[in-house]
Amino acid sequence: MQEHRGTSAPALRAAGVAQGLRLRERFLALSRHARAALASLLCVLATPVAARDNAVAMAEMAGDREHVRLALQVRDALGRAIASLSDFPALTREMLAARSPDGTTDWLWTVAIVLALAIIAGFGALRLTERWGRQRFRTVYDTVPRDRAARIACLLATAVLMAFAVLAFAATATMVTLAFVSGHPAARVSVFIALEFAVLVLGLRLVLHAVLAPRSAAFRMFDLTNRDAMGLYRSILGVGALTAAMVALCEWMDAMGLDENAHRLVVLATVGLTCLTLSGVIVAYRAAFNRLIHGDAGQRDGPGVARRIVSLVWLPALLVYFLAAFLVSGGRVLLDKPAALGLVGAPVISALIWAAIYGVLLLLIDRMLLPRLDSDTGRQKLLDDIARADETAGEMPDHDANRAQAAAEAIEAEDRRSPYRDLLDHGAMILSLVIALGYLILRWGIRISDDSSIVANLFEIGVIVFLGYMAYRAVEIAIDHQILLEGGNAAPGEDAEVGGAGESRLATLLPIFRNFLLISIVVIAGMVALSQLGVNIAPIFAGAGVVGLAVGFGAQTLIRDIFSGAFFLIDDAFRKGEYIDIGDVKGTVEKISIRSMQLRHHNGPLNTVPFGEIKFVKNFSRDWAVMKLAFRVTYDTDVEKMRKLIKKFGQELLEHPDYGPKFLQPVKSQGVTALEDSAMIVRVKFMTRPGDQFELRKVVYSGIRDLCEAAGIHFAHREVTVRVAQEPGDTRQFSEAEKKAIAGAVLPALDPQQGQASAGAGTADGR
Known part of the structure; x- marks a missing residue:
């Protein structure tokens, strides 16, 4: 981020406007290049007369004549290259004969024989080295991996052993070549070019073994069936071998000084054949690639939006990419510009780079950053040990019980770490994708630091x-x-x-x-x-x-x-x-x-x-809570007896396994706290944690009621005695009006609120 200290506000705004204009110019230039590229494609594929005029007209509308000129040069160069094929055999024999001391082309048979001997001897050394490695490091090959880190470590160890085998191949083949053709430079260069690309094919075989593990599903990091893994391995290796052979032929033609036009055609054929075969591979195995993109089939919510979008666009995007790579590489070859052959294989190499870096990062996560406390395959065994310990509680030996407890602690700790490991795994995938994309961008000649x-x-x-x-x-x-x-x-x-x-x-x-x-x-x-x-x-x-x-x-x-x-x-x-x-x-x-x-x-x-x-x-939820309960008892109640009953009841509740721990202070009586017309008020209180008082209130109410009933203590009911003045011997019955008047006088004593309401209604009626 740039600093703007000491700069005025107008200058800052002007700088911002200038940067925005530069950004706009970049986008406009990109659109012009896209339109001009379409015109160039029409020029290359056009017939000499009518289509050229149409393409020129389209290019003029696009405002870029330079691309038209380049497109026409590409078409003319392609025509010259095709026209030169008639003279290619004679010129080739002449050039190859000039490379021989005796003026003939018989030295090519020597090259073929020496190359065959070198490859046979090299493959013998390769097989012996791999067999020695399997015997010497049998545990690496035969051990069933316990977790992801073990699988990646085994794959890397296997790759290292295969790399030593490739070095043995190169050393043996080089010694055979130097032993038989060291005195003839042309023959020596020819054999070394072929061996160079043979080593590249073996290196591709090494990488594919580490990424796809075609013969060992237990070591495979990707969700591929054995059939798909083996098919991809053979297909990509076959395309790589074919491409390497044709590239070796191109390099050999260039080293021998053969006709440049024929050399261009061979390079063009190499690029086209590679693009075609790679397109065929991705179309044939598109279902396997879609499964890899979708991820785990057991996901509850299915693949995410990003995965679904990628699964829809990756195939057409790759096909368009191969077409664009063929056009760009072929055009540069025909125009005698530095070839861009790496554009064709760049997606495959990028995918292999992503897989290799992703595997190494996962290994670093599992071995250094967050080592697993349980293994993928050993987790079920730990769970079985815990279940066995629960079933045989008290009957299991101490060492087995300790092992089960340690297993439970390991699983619990691993569950706490799993979100962080998932985040690191996700970051490793994104980082490896960024590196692979950076390689692809660099192959197209775009400087990331620019x-x-x-x-x-x-x-x-x-x-x-x-x-x-x-x-x-x-x-x-x-x-x-x-x-x-x-x-x-x-x-x-x-x-x-x-x-x-x-x-x-x-x-x-x-x-x-x-x-x-x-x-x-x-x-x-x-x-x-x-x-x-x-x-x-x-x-x-x-x-x-x-x-x-x-x-x-x-x-x-x-x-x-x-x-x-x-x-x-x-x-x-x-x-x-x-x-x-x-x-x-x-x-x-x-x-x-x-x-x-x-x-x-x-x-x-x-x-x-x-x-x-x-x-x-x-x-209401801090520290402690006090609950006070009031009981109405009759005047003939023995208060001391009731106090002792409540105290004993409080001690019993303290000893209760469920309710006892919830009391901070036991249930105890506060004695008589009030006297009413028809009852004595005895109050009880206890202290609990906030929230527990309501559950314990039910228990205390129920327990004291049962205790009082068993001890003959009666709860008082609200009652009012009404005395009416009458003459001696008067036995008449009260009228309805008199009964209502008596009830109205008694009601406030029984229920003050209802009495007030009745009084209010009577006043309203009076008005």
Whole structure:
């Protein structure tokens, strides 16, 4: 990122405009090249008269005559090369005879014989070395791999042994060649050219063995059937051998000084045949490649959107690529420009580079960064040991029990590390793809370090996005895991009561901290990406400051809410999951944002409360809770006897295996706390953790009722005695009006609220 210290704002804006104009010119140039390339293709394939005029007209419309000139040169060079085929045999015999001391071409038979002897001797050394390696390192070949790292290590060890075998082939073949044709330069060069490309084919065989493992499914890293793996191995190796033979022929023709036009045709045929055969391979095995792109067939949600898009476009994209590579390479050959033969095989080499780097990165992850505490194949054995220990509890020997416990701890620790390993695996895949793509870009002659290239800028942006993505996912996994350990994000139980214990303070603050970090990572990565695109980000920061000031002055309530919430959280006034009362609203804290929180009332409604509206907080979920219960007993009750019964009952509850641990203080009587007209009020209290008091309240109510009934202690009922003045001997019955008047006088004593309502109704009727 460029620094703009000491530069005025107009200069910064001018620099930003200039960078934007340069970016626009790059895109316009790219579109012009695309239109001109279409015109060039028409020129190459056109007939000499009518099509040339049409192509020239199209090119003039595109505004680029240079491409028309090049296209016509390509067509003329192709015509000259085809016309020279009639003289090629005679010229070839003449040139080859000139290379011989005796003026004949008999030395070619010597080359063929020596080459055959060198290849036979080299293959003998190759087989002997591989057999020695298998015998010497039998454990590498025959051991069943326990996990992914073991498979990759075995494949790499096998590749190293095969590399030694290839070196043995090269050394043996070289000695045979020097022994028989050391005195004839042309023959020696011819044999060495053939051996050079034989070594390249053997190197391709080595890489394909390590990537596809065609003869050993246990070592194979990719989800391929044995048939597909062997078919791909043979097909790609066959295409590589054919291409190597034709490239060797081209190099030999160039070394012998044969006709340049014929040499161009052979190079053109090599490029075309390679493109055609590779296209045939990818079409024949498109189903296998689609399975690899889709990934694990057992995924619950199926392949992601990116995988589905790639599975749809990869085949036509590769076919178009091979066509473009053939046209570009053939055109450069016919125009006597440096050949671009590597463009044809670049996708295959890129895929092999990706597979090799990806395997090495996975090995580093499993062996150095996050070694597995259990193995892929050994995990089931560990689970079996744990199940056996559970079934034979108390009967298993100590060493087996210790082993089962260690297995359980290993699996638990591995489960905690698995999200980080998945992230590293995903990053390794992306990084290896970026390296393979970088190789492909370099093969097309685009310098990634060149700031004037659009592709280079896009490549740098891709690296920034990759780093930002890895940081984003790492922060998200780490904080989510810590929230889970703190007991956060737990769903409330069905019987959750008022005042239940909430989450820890860390579990409350971590979600807010996580959102802050994730937003910061996204903003920083976006700013750096915009800077790489040539956008001047200094005005963006300045504009953000102005917007911040405007928000600060125009949204004072919002600022008050944010600062109030910050201080409430600093004071630890409430946490997620706690039951609080803030005056007008009460409920369980379900969500905390930067400016408000959501309270779920115990009856169901969800209330959103801005922090700035909170005057006080009454927290029912902190430290401890005291529950006080009142019992109405008759006046003839023995209070001391009842106190002893309650005390004994409290001791029994403390000893209960389920309820005892929930008491912080036992159930005890507070004696008579009030006297009413028809009853004495005896109160009982106990102390518990927040949320447990409601469950224990049911137990205490039920237990004391049973104790009182067994001890003959009676609970008092509300009653009112009404005395009516009557004359002696008056036995008349009360009228309905008198009965209602008596009931109206008694009702307030029994139910004050209902009595007030009745009184109000009577007053209304009176009016």
